[in-house]
Amino acid sequence: MKSYKDLSKEELKSEIEILEKRYNEFKAQNLKLDMTRGKPCAEQLDLSMDMLDIPAVELRKAADGTDCFNYGVLDGIPEAKALFAQMLEVSTDEIMVGGNSSLNLMYDTIARAMSLGILGSTPWSKLNSVKFLCPSPGYDRHFAICELFGIEMITIDMKQDGPDMDTVEKLVSEDDSIKGIWCVPKYSNPDGITYTDEVVDRFSNLKPKAKDFRIFWDNAYCVHHLTENPDKLKNILKACKDAGNDNMVYIFSSTSKVSFPGAGVAVMATSTENIKGIKKSLTIQTIGHDKINQLRHAKYFKNLDGINSHMKKHADILKPKFNTVLEIFEGELGGKDIASWNKPNGGYFVSLNTMDNCAKEVAKLASEAGVALTKAGATFPYGNDPRDRNLRIAPTMPPIEELKKAIEVLVICVQLVSANKLLNQ
Ligand code: PMP
8 A cells, every 4th residue: 555645635635535434434333332441351251260169168278377268468378479479480588469459569669658768768758859760652550650649750762672771771870859660561551562681681780869769560461472472571680689789670460361350469579678678567558468369369370381371361362353453454554654553472452653643633533433442642641642643452352343343443543634634734
């Protein structure tokens, strides 16, 4: 297909006419399709159904004799720690098992730093200025935590190998009000990018001016592969230790999209010194998390092989959905120079970049045809995409026929908005 940029005004006009006709045909169908959030579909949730059939008597005693029905155990039963230590490639004493949500762990970690500081540092809330670096496009709920606590967000460009490390290195070494950075290092939300070894090395060798600077390494998609040849992510905790920066990273993950969102198990991995610091206040916050669910997960998955073979079943369901999106993108947008997108090897999203200053208009047009997309701009701090071009596509939830329709509407909208823009230039 010819690039839109090479079309004459007349050619653009006739293209718009065809697109408008197609758009109106979809509009007449009164569609109501929701593509807003990256939730698993019902079929994926069914995969873990058997876990709930484990008899209660088998969920009572942990390996060390702990009665899981009773109070106690702040940081997780041994079986759960062992499972997550394998998944995150750390040792069991670097693991803290939490409740059902890793986002909750991240929120608590920031809230704790705000009110109590980190390992004896001044509580962030007592400082005049606290800033976070936000590689973007990124995860809107990370940004929402910063916004809630009044932490100033600095947008960092995402490149194909990870965040723009030249800028990250420079800023953290110069400004001691920069206290953290949000990272989704594997199959990133939304770009689907896995940070290269070089990027991980540069992270572990950061020389932050603030001694309480922390990398928030949200490894939400560590086992969520879509191909037989999964991306590999270098171990950040080990790299930090090798660089003498043992305390610089907090790793987060959960089984939300392995077993059940809202009823999975969340986990944090960090240095033993950080864990000791966290436990001082955690022990006031709770007597312990849900050990029955921890044991249920440990018994069901057994080990990392168990998790990996379960994740293959997820991939079997998700792959055709991702392929549907990519095929329609390629077929309708390929070669037209009006959009670009990533082909992720895992994770939950396809990230679509339109021409500059088109994303909001595309989302509006799609919504008028009954297709709800994640709000344009949501993938940037303060909801402000400076180029107004990024759209996060979440293909997992809708049944494939609905997904196909929604993406067809979307690509028509992208073409319509682009053609009109070029016509009026
Ligand atoms: N981190 C990222 C990058 C996510 O995409 C999501 C879910 N969309 C979460 C965290 C939420 O994780 P949890 O369910 O463990 O709170």
